[in-house]
Amino acid sequence: MMLGSFDDVSASDIDPIDYSLIEERLNESQKLAVDSALTKKLTLVKGPPGSGKTTVIHEMILQLIDKGNYPILVVATSNLAIDNVAEKLMNGRKRVDMVRVPATLKDYPESHKLGPICLHNIVKKQLSIKDAELYERIIKEEFEELTPDEYTHLMSLSTSKGKAILGDAKVILSTVISAASSLLKTVENFPVVIMDEANFCSEPHSLVPLSVPGVNKLVLVGDEKQLGMNTTVKSFGFSFFEKALKLLPESKPIMLNVQYRMHPQISEFPRLRFYDDLLKDGVTRSDRHSKKIKYPVYFYDYGGKTAATEHKMKKKPKTKHHPMFRKKRKEGVEEEEEQEYSFVNYKEAALVTKIVNKLIFDLRIPPDRIGVISSYSCQRDVIMSMINFTSRVEERRKVMVATIDAFQGREKDIVVMSCVRSNPESRIGFMNNQRRMNVALTRAKYCMVLVGNALCLENSSSVWKEYIEYLDDRCLVFKLGES
Structure with a gap:
């Protein structure tokens, strides 16, 4: 199995560990989820509506980095969930070296609130004025305005710079599908994968981020009581998250048990x-x-x-x-x-x-x-x-x-x-x-x-x-x- 044996994941209570919270004030269940992410190979977090899933993921990331567990790959099925995590990290007091890898570049221009951390915008800043102007056409999908030689040159240049940028990042954020990017495969080691919206993710899709090299710690965050993925294929009717809850009871899932949203x-x-x-x-x-x-x-x-x-x-x-x-x-x-x-x-x-x-x-x-x-x-x-x-x-x-x-x-x-x-x-x-x-x-x-x-x-x-x-x-x- 990709993460090795889970025999060490006990059904007993998670042993408390000594650390100071870096960014967030957490309730007991939220802190338990962070404790698990720091000490266990597999952490399952059940996050009902308004229970602070993004807050917990934020603190997990900061604590894992503080203890040398990086780079961290953070994925979700939707741009919304990934952008929420990215925005939380950007607005935090502690600076984090992170890169957002969007599927559609034109949806994240430099003026976008997450523009400064998006890979293509960082690459563009490192190009010459002429190359940057041409690269903007790739971002806007105006391919017909480029000659074949220009396109080949820019793709080679952007790939080279993209590899270096990702190699220096401590946190890389993408959708589950974008995790299959050839650029992400150039990162030598991803010791930690955090998957938000795990109840939306089928087993085949889950294998995409789990196929990155070096994974030895996995955090799944989801809510089996909310909508999951839709499929007509019976064997794919349950998400990876739901199957993990059912087949790995020894993983002792943690439920975030306080909601802060609703009257x-x-x-x-x-x-x-x-x-x-x-x-x-x-x-x-x-x-x-x-x-x-x-x-x-x-x-x-x-x-x-x-x-x-x-x-x-x-x-x-x-x-x-x-x-x-x-x-x-x-x-x-x-x-x-x-x-x-x-x-x-x-x-x-x-x-x-x-x-x-x-x-x-x-x-x-x-x-x-x-x-x-x-x-x-x-x-x-x-x-x-x-x-x-x-x-x-x-x-x-x-x-x-x-x-x-x-x-x-x-x-x-x-x-x-x-x-x-x-x-x-x-x-x-x-x-x-x-x-x-x-x-x-x-x-x-x-x-x-x-x-x-x-x-x-x-x-x-x-x-x-x-x-x-x-x-x-x-x-x-x-x-x-x-x-």
Whole structure:
């Protein structure tokens, strides 16, 4: 096995080690995760929403460097997760020699907040003025403006300089796929690999960063209760992280057990239902109290005789993905990616837009503090169009509108959720997924607003029934459109 035997990874408690925290104030579970990373070959960290995964990774990196365990390869499946770690390192008090290796160079210009640490920008600064101008064309993918000789010369030059830059770095950050870069293979030794979003990573993808030379310490950080990778290949249905949790119980996974994101009223149901009350609140009601908003959770129910109805729409053509990585089909559940159909609910979209405009115009909530989520891409597009059309002011377009899946890993002060599905058969498709539900309900810090047909949701899912009853018991369900 790449990391050798794990026989030394005991199920007993991790022995405390003597060291001083370098950058972060950590709670007990966070410090235990850092202890494990310093003393064990394999560390599994379960990080529920808002539990400080990036904070823990930051301190792990600093402690490992302090003890001579570098260079460290930090990977994740998404640019968002890697950029969060990179930004945390950049903003820390302690300077770290690090390099970000992006997959798409043009997405990280010198003006980008991470531009100064991106490999291609560092390379460019070391080139002559003429070569730098030509190299900029490669960055912008303007290859037709280069002669074959110029391209060959620049690639040779940038590769040579890139090797030297990576060779001096103590931390290298990339997506899992970018870890296959030929330049990364020139690094002689990577004693430590830290994989964030490990619940998203399939076994084949996990082998990419693990194939770098010299790995003797692996840290996997993820949350099996949130969305993972989607695949139609049964053997790839579980992530590397989930398989490690199942097959290596002796590794004694560490759960970060304090959440610092959500108002306790927002977090209570997910904590009890999805995390068996093992997750505690690190913020109080007063910490997350908003003077402008009365309740931390609202469910606007438009069910009844005048209930809004959904519409099935064919999705716009898009680039086909390899069948292996399409969304998994569940028995009796409509999957929009497989069938190339999506759902919209125009009346519900109008209600969501009205709520967003009230937040912006009446309550004067800054638009960049607001997020809108939906399971369906067509509903996302309709809501985005309505908000942009009705807002009139460019500043109002800072509201982030995205699918639930795309919002994983993000947070906003206020989140408005469009549930979309409303039909006599009580079919809710994507919404009948506990992991997706968990992600949706854990994005908001101060206020979570849901708009949907409560009866449709309750009749199709026992978990949605529990949640709506939970809200109803607390007088947080508000009936609309009844006659």
